[in-house]
Amino acid sequence: MPSFRRRENGSATARFPFLFLLAFFATASLLWSVSAISPAHAQTAETVEVTDLAGRTVRVKKGVQRMILGEGRQLYGLAVLERDNPFKRVVGWRDDLKVNDPDAWRKYRAKFPEAEKIADFGNPYTSDFSVEKVLALDADVVVLDLGNYFKAQESGTIAKLEKAGIPVVFIDWREDPSQNTVPSLILLGRIMDREKEALAFADFYLRQIRLVYTRVGNLKEKDRPLVFMERAAGYNPNNCCSTWGATNFGKFVEEAGGRNWGSRFFSSTSGGDVNVEKVIADDPDFYLMTGANWSEAIPSSTAAPMGYEATDEKVQASLKTLTARPGLSLLRAVREKHVMVLYHQFYNSPYSFVAVQAVAKMLHPDRFKDVDPQATWTELHAKFLPVETSGLFWATMK
Amino acid sequence: MTSIALTAVAGYRRATRRRLGLFGLGLVALLAAFVTDLAVGPGPATLGQVISALIDPSAADARLRLVVFDLRLPIALMAVLVGAMLGLAGAAMQTILNNPLADPFTLGVSAAASVGASLAIAFGWVLLPVGGTIAITTNAFVFALMACLALFGLTKLRGVSAETMVLVGIALLFTCNALLALIQYRSNETQLQQIVFWIMGSLSRASFEKIGICVVALGIALPWMLARGWALTALRLGDERAESMGIKVDRLRLEILALVSLLAAISVAFVGAIGFVGLVGPHIARLAIGEDQRFFLPLSAATSAIILSLASTLSKAVTPGIIYPIGMITSLIGVPFFISLILSIRSRGA
Numbered sequence: 243m244p245s246f247r248r249r250e251n252g253s254a255t256a257r258f259p260f261l262f263l264l265a266f267f268a269t270a271s272l273l274w275s276v277s278a279i280s281p282a283h284a285q286t287a288e289t290v291e292v293t294d295l296a297g298r299t300v301r302v303k304k305g306v307q308r309m310i311l312g313e314g315r316q317l318y319g320l321a322v323l324e325r326d327n328p329f330k331r332v333v334g335w336r337d338d339l340k341v342n343d344p345d346a347w348r349k350y351r352a353k354f355p356e357a358e359k360i361a362d363f364g365n366p367y368t369s370d371f372s373v374e375k376v377l378a379l380d381a382d383v384v385v386l387d388l389g390n391y392f393k394a395q396e397s398g399t400i401a402k403l404e405k406a407g408i409p410v411v412f413i414d415w416r417e418d419p420s421q422n423t424v425p426s427l428i429l430l431g432r433i434m435d436r437e438k439e440a441l442a443f444a445d446f447y448l449r450q451i452r453l454v455y456t457r458v459g460n461l462k463e464k465d466r467p468l469v470f471m472e473r474a475a476g477y478n479p480n481n482c483c484s485t486w487g488a489t490n491f492g493k494f495v496e497e498a499g500g501r502n503w504g505s506r507f508f509s510s511t512s513g514g515d516v517n518v519e520k521v522i523a524d525d526p527d528f529y530l531m532t533g534a535n536w537s538e539a540i541p542s543s544t545a546a547p548m549g550y551e552a553t554d555e556k557v558q559a560s561l562k563t564l565t566a567r568p569g570l571s572l573l574r575a576v577r578e579k580h581v582m583v584l585y586h587q588f589y590n591s592p593y594s595f596v597a598v599q600a601v602a603k604m605l606h607p608d609r610f611k612d613v614d615p616q617a618t619w620t621e622l623h624a625k626f627l628p629v630e631t632s633g634l635f636w637a638t639m640k
Numbered sequence: 641m642t643s644i645a646l647t648a649v650a651g652y653r654r655a656t657r658r659r660l661g662l663f664g665l666g667l668v669a670l671l672a673a674f675v676t677d678l679a680v681g682p683g684p685a686t687l688g689q690v691i692s693a694l695i696d697p698s699a700a701d702a703r704l705r706l707v708v709f710d711l712r713l714p715i716a717l718m719a720v721l722v723g724a725m726l727g728l729a730g731a732a733m734q735t736i737l738n739n740p741l742a743d744p745f746t747l748g749v750s751a752a753a754s755v756g757a758s759l760a761i762a763f764g765w766v767l768l769p770v771g772g773t774i775a776i777t778t779n780a781f782v783f784a785l786m787a788c789l790a791l792f793g794l795t796k797l798r799g800v801s802a803e804t805m806v807l808v809g810i811a812l813l814f815t816c817n818a819l820l821a822l823i824q825y826r827s828n829e830t831q832l833q834q835i836v837f838w839i840m841g842s843l844s845r846a847s848f849e850k851i852g853i854c855v856v857a858l859g860i861a862l863p864w865m866l867a868r869g870w871a872l873t874a875l876r877l878g879d880e881r882a883e884s885m886g887i888k889v890d891r892l893r894l895e896i897l898a899l900v901s902l903l904a905a906i907s908v909a910f911v912g913a914i915g916f917v918g919l920v921g922p923h924i925a926r927l928a929i930g931e932d933q934r935f936f937l938p939l940s941a942a943t944s945a946i947i948l949s950l951a952s953t954l955s956k957a958v959t960p961g962i963i964y965p966i967g968m969i970t971s972l973i974g975v976p977f978f979i980s981l982i983l984s985i986r987s988r989g990a
Contacts, residue, residue, distance in 0.1 A: 334961065364962030367833045370844045374683030374711050375961035377703060389830040392761070393837055396776060397844040406706050417830065489828075512828035 292432055295422055296391045296412040303382050303409075305435035307331050310376055312386035313366050314339030316413065317350070318591040319427055322443045322626045323436040329354050331434065333379045334361040341365075341539045343587050345549035349629050366390065373402045381408055383433060388414035388422070416590040420493055423447065423592045443592075443626055450618050451497075451595045454602045457609045458499025467527035467605050469500040470575070473513060474586055475531035475564050476545035482567050483521065486513040490589050491532060491597075498602035499609075500528065518569045528605060529575040531564065532586035533557075548585035552634040557583065561639045580604075581639035588635075593622060600636045659935045662928055666942040670720065673949035677716040680953050682960040683707045718846035719952035719966075720945045721854040722907045723917055727944025728858070729903040730918030731925065731937050732865055735872050736893045738802045743918035744904035747809030749787050750913035751816035753905065756783025757912075758820060758835045762827035776838065777845075781909035787812050788901030792894060801879075805893075841912035841967030843952055850910045857906050861899040862938065868892060869934035876931050914967045916974030917944045917951075923981050947973065 290304045309331045311317070317339055321328040328350070340347045351357050361379060363372060366387070371394065376384060384403055386394055391412055394400050400410050411433065413426035424444045431440025471491050473484040486492030487508025495502040503526055508514055533546030546552070546560040561583060565576045575581060582604050588597040600615040615636070623631040678694075679687035685707045693700035693708045700708070730743035744750055756779035759765040766775040767782045794808045795801075820839075824832055865872070871892055874882040879889050908914075921944025922936070928943075929935045951969040958964060 361961050362959070364959065364964070368837060368840060368965055370842050370963035370965070372682060372956065372961050372963050374681045374707055374956075377707060377711075378683045378961075389833070392830075393834055396834075396838075397842060398847065399844070402706075402710055405710060406703070512830075514825065 290432055292411065292429055294411040294429060295388050295414045295426055300409045300411050302411065302433045306382035306433050308333045308380060308382045310381045310384045311335035312384060312390055315587065315590050316385055318593060319430055321628055322427065323431055323434055323439045325628050327354055328628060329357040329360060332360055333381060334363055334375065336363045336366040338366055342534060343549060344538050345535050345551040345633060349550045353629060370397060371399045373399060376403060376408060377406055384408060384410045386410055386412050388412045388417050415592050419490060419594045420497065427592055447595050450599060453613055454498060454598055458602060458606060461499050466499055466501045468503055469495045469528045469530055470503040470521055470526040471495050472531040474545065475533055477536055477543055479542055479544045482518050484513060484515050494594065494598045494601055497598050498605055500605045522569050522572050525574050527575060528580045529573060531583045533583050534586035546583040548583060548635055550633040557634055557637045558640055579639050583637055585635040596622065604638065659929050659932065663935055663939050666939050670942050670946050673946045674716055674720055677719060677949050677953045678712050680957050681712055714846035714848060714851060715843045715952060717851050718843050718911065719948045721851060721858065722911050723945035723948030724941040725854060725858060725903040725907040726918035727921035728861060728937060728941040729900045731922035731940030732896050732900050734922055735875065735933060736896045737805050739806050742806065745915040745918060748812030748816050749784050749904040750908045751813050751820065752787030753780040753784040753908035754839045754913050755816050755819045756780040757838050758823040761834045761838065762823050762831045777909045781905050784905035784908055785901060788905065792897055838912050840965035841914040843911055843966050845911060853906060857902055861903050864899055865896065865937050866934060872933040873931065912967060914970055916970045917948050920974045920978055921947055
């Protein structure tokens with residue numbers, strides 16, 4: 243029990259904290275005096291100046307050989323540009339393809355086993371980007387997703403990489419796929435020196451999407467069926483329902499000649515949860531859903547496992563389960579089998595134009611008698627992709 | 641002086657020496673943790689290279705300099721500083737509130753900062769006229785400070801007892817969490833990811849400017865609190881006894897709370913809401929060194945700094961190339977540790 247009347251002032255005990263602080267300040271000022279570090283020497287290879295999807299002007303080595311993908315699902319685009327081996331130039335990537343689209347991962351891995359060796363940068367949405375690892379891999383370019391722009395700025399990732407002389411480019415087929423898919427592919431084509439492939443894809447894309455626009459682009463409101471587009475149905479089995487606003491799949495519905503139910507409620511955001519009662523009250527003409535093979539990552543998922551390994555049987559069983567959720571049996575769309583499920587990854591893939599075609603055919607069968615989305619999908623694989631199609635990427639309830 | 645008094649004085653001196661020794665040990669451990677943090681990483685730099693680059697930057701090659709000075713050093717320093725700030729804030733809060741569960745995280749300061757950051761992310765609402773990504777930091781800071789002011793104001797209004805402060809803090813925490821849920825509900829997918837990412841905490845936002853600000857804040861708060869060390873120790877005996885020794889308890893509480901606000905607001909604004917560090921660090925320090933605030937406060941800062949430094953190392957060492965969110969790591973380390981602490985206290989019947 244120390245005595246409070248006799249203060250031990252002036253003893254070492256009172257002095258040491260200040261010494262400690264002194265040391266602190268000394269260290270700090272020392273660090274302060276460390277002069278700015280000059281950037282690493284720029285490569286003397288031929289470069290190309292590009293504007294990326296964040297509107298930044300970036301100088302990148304022409305024909306980059308060592309790429310790091312800020313999202314695993316950027317592979318969908320790389321497969322188009324580097325058909326012989328999409329992984330050839332990838333030295334690092336994030337794990338979202340493996341987690342969210344295991345079918346595609348297995349399909350590509352079977353054909354390109356060296357993909358296993360690519361360095362893993364973890365979850366793109368929750369973890370920081372290891373700049374050091376990028377340096378260790380001696381990358382030519384880091385390709386990030388536009389959705390991560392803000393985060394990359396805030397955590398200083400872009401600045402640090404630029405200081406190291408490693409350019410960062412942003413691409414996008416999620417924030418605004420209708421507008422950004424082709425520019426993103428052309429941008430990748432330019433830095434990979436694969437412009438011919440990029441332009442060929444752009445041409446195919448345009449032809450297929452115009453098929454839809456020319457037939458339903460100017461439809462009057464009264465000729466557009468009301469569509470409820472459920473997002474990731476069954477991803478969380480106890481939650482019904484998430485939907486999109488006028489973005490992404492919500493926009494696909496509108497481009498396909500429908501009225502997207504969620505656009506009225508989520509004008510300023512990309513979407514959200516809605517009360518199933520309101521959906522029942524509005525009784526949409528069509529009930530559409532997205533699904534993917536999430537069951538490996540989330541065992542409780544009851545989603546339709548759309549993808550390269552989906553079977554008709556599994557998908558129909560899952561559609562039965564999903565439409566049997568409380569209240570949905572009351573819907574006219576369910577009773578009349580106006581129900582369709584699509585591969586969820588279309589929402590983050592340059593192949594989304596095929597989804598627009600499939601939805602258009604579902605909503606307006608008469609106008610699209612001569613259009614076969616499945617043939618489009620098969621042609622996409624035959625002409626542009628290293629793998630053959632299999633499984634199911636959309637299905638209607640039987 | 642009687643012989644009894646002499647023995648008491650000798651005993652006190654011995655105890656002081658032992659505490660000094662323990663504190664020195666803490667500093668050595670902190671240095672070791674800091675050096676480990678500097679040495680670990682997927683990039684091309686070993687411990688030897690890092691040290692030689694630190695000693696003579698001009699001799700190192702450009703890439704090594706970049707790894708050491710731009711990537712590792714800011715983060716390693718930030719981990720130590722923010723750890724120390726959170727530990728000091730938590731320790732001081734536990735002392736003035738006489739509550740072992742008090743820290744900036746449990747009393748809503750971090751949650752308030754998260755609300756500020758989320759408002760900037762989701763709606764672009766900025767309270768101070770700054771642009772770009774700095775807006776998030778300033779917003780978080782202003783909100784954290786506002787939470788502290790609310791804590792301050794409401795307690796002043798209702799009488800400055802430890803109980804009111806804790807209750808107000810808990811009310812703040814729930815209010816901020818509700819607001820946070822509302823903002824998250826109104827934000828789109830990308831914004832939601834950013835909010836979640838921000839809340840999880842990240843040391844990657846470190847920069848030498850931020851480190852400088854942290855040093856200044858610690859430089860103000862630590863000596864100030866140490867100068868009040870005796871009074872704070874007396875406060876541990878209860879308000880009445882402290883009053884009877886001539887300490888103005890209310891004033892002391894508000895003064896320390898102001899310092900805590902500064903530390904907490906700056907640290908959460910810079911790195912996000914990192915939980916458990918400010919809670920567990922002081923408990924370890926208390927077990928090691930006791931309630932003498934002159935030692936307890938700096939040792940709390942040191943132990944929390946060690947925890948965050950270790951967490952920083954772990955976050956990048958588990959899987960090379962992946963940096964796990966620091967807030968997740970501290971909670972994962974913190975929870976089992978905390979439980980075992982509680983059990984050990986129970987078993988001693990204290």
